[in-house]
Amino acid sequence: MYPEDKKAKEISYSSALSKMQFICSRQEKCCSDIRKKLDNWNLSYDDKDKIIQSLIDDKFLDERRYTGFYVRDKYKFNKWGRIKISHHLKQKQIPEHIIMEALDSISEDNYEENLEDILTSKMRSTREEDLYKLKAKLYRFAQSRGFESNLILRYIEKLVHKD
Template sequence: MYKKTDKHISTQAALSKVQFICSKQEKCCSDIRKKLQDWNISMDDQDEIIESLLEDKFIDESRFTNFYVRDKYRFNKWGRKKISYHLKHKQIPESIINEALDQINDEEYRENLQDILQSKLRSLKDDDHYQLKTKLYRFAQSRGFESQLALNLIDDLLSDLNESPGFD
């Protein structure tokens, strides 16, 4: 496997590189710190670079979190729990995470889960009600949706399925 050689770059060169990276794509402090560690930048210099990026608005944790939530919800169809977990892993403060998650419309969120559950249901071959419910529930959990919401929607879907002709 190809591995980059460990080469040391100057603090000023590292600052320029991460400014360029941050100007092209939203990043959080932990993403940048990881990159600086990969470049063997000392902890003191890392702190100095990150402070500079924050002051110059190259990094804004709140802005990053809002974009992250919107992208993962809309494009990846993730639920609030999975998004929150990944943001906590990136060391984003809980208050910023909650503020961004609150911007998700509850009705749209519910419809989104309903759509992906219906799509998943069409791909399942089981006729056993219990097996269908289990598989749909596991699927909703893997996407990071709340248990009670998932169970309610699954029950609604399966009761609609039971009422349709041809289901035994």
């Protein structure tokens, strides 16, 4: 089935609102997530905006709260760096100042410890004799996790010259 073959569901305003309230009560969502969901239903732009505003007014939606949870989860469980977290939040149309506030809540010591842990783990699992290639692999790995170049380079040097 192709996306253009999908028919948008017909749903009333009140039914859409109650479904969105249910979804938001079970899991933190941001406005763009809800808007995407509402786009699947044949609702007017005004109705979509009213639903989102109602969810915000009734505290079902809160961009700051969502961003805080997102940052903590991606940092703690996925071991992502600030760059990757920030990029994903920007894709969800979260305002820059809210992203920065949430990222500032990450302790610098824990952040660097996290980077050192993932680099140490990767170094143990990498079978590379050539020091230059090992550093390149570690760098690419940490960069794909969203860590800053200056930190990556500092910790790679620290780990490689530890022995």
